[in-house]
Amino acid sequence: MGPHKLHKCLPLVIFLRNWLKYALTGDEVKKICMQRFVKIDGKVRTDVTYPAGFMDVISIEKTGEHFRLVYDQGVLFTMHHISPEEAKVRIGGFESFSYRKTHPCWHLKMDNERKE
Structure with missing residues (x-):
């Protein structure tokens, strides 16, 4: 299992x-890649099959x-x-939210400060 799903990534x-x-x-x-010129999200990657996905930053050190x-x-x-x-x-992080179940099919998202 890699950082991204196979159908949602692009090999380096x-x-x-x-x-x-x-x-x-x-x-x-x-x-x-073996000369360590390529970084994905700030980390050097030497594997040419490493999957780069949505919102990943690819940096080429030699060219800047x-x-x-x-x-x-x-899609593309x-x-x-x-x-x-x-x-x-780094874009793409998620915050933790609490959910309150009020009905068998309804869920309400609440801020962490409003937990009861």
Whole structure:
């Protein structure tokens, strides 16, 4: 089990070879990754099959480029070029909420301060 589901991710080799055209073959992508130039969400990744998913930040240290993967039209991935300051921000966290069941089919979301 990886960080993202298989149908909701993009392997790093596809991103570097097909989209950014940094390499012509998978072996070249492997050499780039083994030199530790590629970071996903601030962590160095050397596995070319590592799955990058929705809202992940992919940073290329050698060129100083940063990209965020987002959905285009809700189905296909697209990449947005972002600034280094924005690359440090991790988007996609969830807060804990309490739910109160009032009816067999109804659930109310309440703030943590309003628990009774």
